[in-house]
Amino acid sequence: MIESYKRKIDFQDNYDAIVIGSGMGSMTTAALLSKEGKKVLVLERHYVAGGFTHVFKRKGYEWDVGIHYIGEVQNLNSPIRKMFDYVSDRNLKWEDMGDVYDRIIIGNKTYDFVKGVENFKNKLISYFPDESSAIENYIQMVFDCNKAMKKFYIEKALPSFISSLFGYFFRKKYLKYSSKTTYEVISSLTQNQQLIKVLTAQYGDYGLPPKQSSFAMHASVVKHYFKGGSFPIGGSSEIVNTINPVIEKSKGKVVVKAEVKEIIIENDRAIGVLMEDGKRFFSKIIISGVGVFNTYDKLISNELSIKYGFKNNLKAVKPSVAHGCLYIGLNGSAKELSLPKHNLWIYPVKTDHDSSVKNYLDNQDAEFPLVYISFPSAKDPSWDSRYPGKSTIDVITLLPYDSFVKWEGTSWKKRGESYDILKESISKRLLEQLFIQLPHLRDCVDQYELSSPLTTKNFVNYNKGELYGLDHTPARFSQKFLRPKTPIKGLYLTGQDIVSAGVGGALFSGLITATAITGINFMKKIYK
Ligand SMILES: Cc1cc2nc3c(=O)[nH]c(=O)nc-3n(C[C@H](O)[C@H](O)[C@H](O)COP(=O)(O)OP(=O)(O)OC[C@H]3O[C@@H](n4cnc5c(N)ncnc54)[C@H](O)[C@@H]3O)c2cc1C
Structure with a gap:
């Protein structure tokens, strides 16, 4: 049961890890550590757990805040589906949205995005018959970019010394795509502006129009939905409802109305958290899933944030x-x-x-x-x-x-x-x-x-009301500080900012954070 901090809670003083925030990244990290027998405390400031996966109820209705559709969960063998099954002990169920997942409306013209790559391609060609080769090349480019993505994110979980020696080789292929804007890439394939407008119509899923967004982000969203969209049966609160028991099984807890004021750092090591009411909880591992601006601007003193270069790091992202x-x-x-x-x-x-x-x-x-x-x-x-x-x-x-x-x-x-x-x-x-x-x-x-x-x-708690954490510009993808391990011993990051916006991105952030903490190859363990 998710408990409220305001009630009397039986807190123990020997948590193996403390996670700040209860979004998808935090819950995934907590569940993966719990599955390894770790006792994890998740502290959430809102009165409902889940971050953007929470629902609110009013006057006899219930609304989902930050989930409208998720891709790649119908195939039982897809990495995303396997991860959801793993962290929820297979209790999270999905409903397919059907053949059409997105309908694009521009004046009196409509364009359907349909399930299945071949169907998607043929449908687009039926709208733009003169552009068939551009459409085929575009789809190939989307796949090529996504193929390079895996190594890019694996690198984020590598120990620092391996990363400093070999990191570039893991990252370089993806950086070729991520350093270009969506418009740059697509306009190299076609000059048909209506086609470009339609192909980039899902930019609302990552918040930046084509001349500003990184093609890598565009390609990852587009491919994510190629096999259609799905919705959690029971609403998005089922994500927390099904992951929480996994955390509790290892004697961990998710607590709401529990705002962390500061991360306690002593002798260059994170050792605990200070709550808004002055209480302190201690652990050797502190994980922040509340976004990099919140972590480095609010939860760490200005002095330390300057000392570790975080203030400078933040200047490179928006x-x-x-x-x-x-x-x-x-x-x-x-x-x-x-x-x-x-x-x-x-x-x-x-x-x-x-x-x-x-x-x-x-x-x-x-x-x-x-x-x-x-x-x-x-x-x-x-x-x-x-x-x-x-x-x-x-x-x-x-x-x-x-x-x-x-x-x-x-x-x-x-x-x-x-x-x-x-x-x-x-x-x-x-x-x-x-x-x-x-x-x-x-x-x-x-x-x-x-x-x-x-x-x-x-x-x-996003200070500028951010819809998707950090902007997905080409510059964002070249920031090395957006990774789980921080220069402060015992302090880790998780959540959308270290991978990308989207429930899938945040889910994967949990995987790389848990990998960076434990050294366990969760990818192998879950995907095998
Ligand atoms: C309107 C909207 C629609 C979306 N639709 C989709 C969609 O259809 N499909 C999809 O895949 N993605 C969608 N997304 C994106 C997706 O929901 C997010 O990218 C993802 O859920 C972010 O997860 P996260 O782990 O980064 O944590 P977040 O969800 O950002 O949660 C962070 C948590 O930290 C808590 N917190 C902050 N500060 C503190 C503190 N000091 N102490 C304790 N707790 C704190 C916050 O209260 C919050 O609960 C949508 C987002 C929005 C806003």
């Missing part, structure tokens, strides 16, 4: 864009309302993705650069028995943190009238986008609530 999500509750089941399982991606007609983002960042009354619509209750086969006669929709767009900065010091739900008015006007615009696509829903909306970048900051 927080990702922030977002707003309109959480909608509707009267009627997904079937009654004919809600699709696939996601909708809606884009402006006249501008390319980069110009659309720029126009919008310059003036938030401009057209939304992207609107993403997901139908979680249609994806989860357990939904109807849990919430009969109801359904949910999430509508997401980019919202710059700067537009919300003036309410920074205010508290959740009490940010004042001007904040509520701004949120209401954004909500109305997003609702209209939904009704353009599905006009019959106009009379079915029971309630809605918009999250803002301040909501993300409040609940998941």
Whole structure:
């Protein structure tokens, strides 16, 4: 059972490892260590565990915050599926979303991304018959890039001296792809701007438009969904619900409402954590899964952060864009309302993705650069028995943190009238986008609530309301400090920032962190 820090908890003083944060990376690291018999304490500041995999419930509905679809879990032998099975003792179950996983909408044209590489390729060629060789070359490039990825991430788990001798050879092939922008790579294959717009339409999955994002990130997302999308049966909270017992089996604990204030470092070694209420917990291994900005800017003193070069390291990376999500509750089941399982991606007609983002960042009354619509209750086969006669929709767009900065010091739900008015006007615009696509829903909306970048900051502790941790620029991929082992003995990192955004990226970060700590080849152990 996940316990609350505010209650009396039987803490023991001999945890083998303490993990800060309970996101996918943290939970994976904790589960892998627990499977090796280690007693792990996971400390989460929010009142719900899971980081972006948590759900919230309000007025008879439940919404998933940071999971809309996950790829590569239908095949029992895929690395991601094997990892999920391993850390959840095979208790996490998945529902396939069907043949179409993403529908791209640009004006009156729609483009479906369909399951299966051959199907995907043929579908795209049917939309762009003159571009068949560019499409084939593009798909090959996506595979080539992903092939080089494995060694790049394995290098992050290597001991420092091996990495300093041979690291370059592990990294160099992937760096060839990651150092180029998505646009640079794709425009070398085709000059058809509409095709480029369609091929890069999933940029919302990593938050940066094609002229800014690294091709490596683009390729990893695209390939991730080639075999379709899936959704956790029972909702995304099932991720924590199924991993927590694995941690408890080794006498570990996941505790919520437990905010870590500082990592205690003595004689160049991490030895424990100081909690917000002044309590201290000690362990030889401290793992931070709360993002590199939080770890190096907040949990470590300024003096040490300068001494170890962390302040300088952080100058080379940037927080990702922030977002707003309109959480909608509707009267009627997904079937009654004919809600699709696939996601909708809606884009402006006249501008390319980069110009659309720029126009919008310059003036938030401009057209939304992207609107993403997901139908979680249609994806989860357990939904109807849990919430009969109801359904949910999430509508997401980019919202710059700067537009919300003036309410920074205010508290959740009490940010004042001007904040509520701004949120209401954004909500109305997003609702209209939904009704353009599905006009019959106009009379079915029971309630809605918009999250803002301040909501993300409040609940998941990303200081600029970051949607995806660090920006996925070419520069990010060349940063050697984004690895599990830090220069401080006993202190490790995990989570999306050391691999990449996405539940799959965070899951894999847990694997390389546990490998770096124990020296155990978890990849071999799990994938065999
Ligand atoms: C709107 C949205 C939609 C998404 N959709 C998808 C999707 O469909 N598919 C997909 O694969 N990925 C998706 N993602 C991305 C994915 O959810 C994340 O990349 C991933 O879950 C991040 O995991 P993480 O391990 O880095 O930890 P996070 O989820 O970032 O969790 C970090 C945790 O640390 C806690 N914490 C912070 N500071 C402290 C402290 N001082 N003390 C204690 N605890 C602390 C936070 O409260 C938080 O719980 C989405 C993300 C968002 C925001």
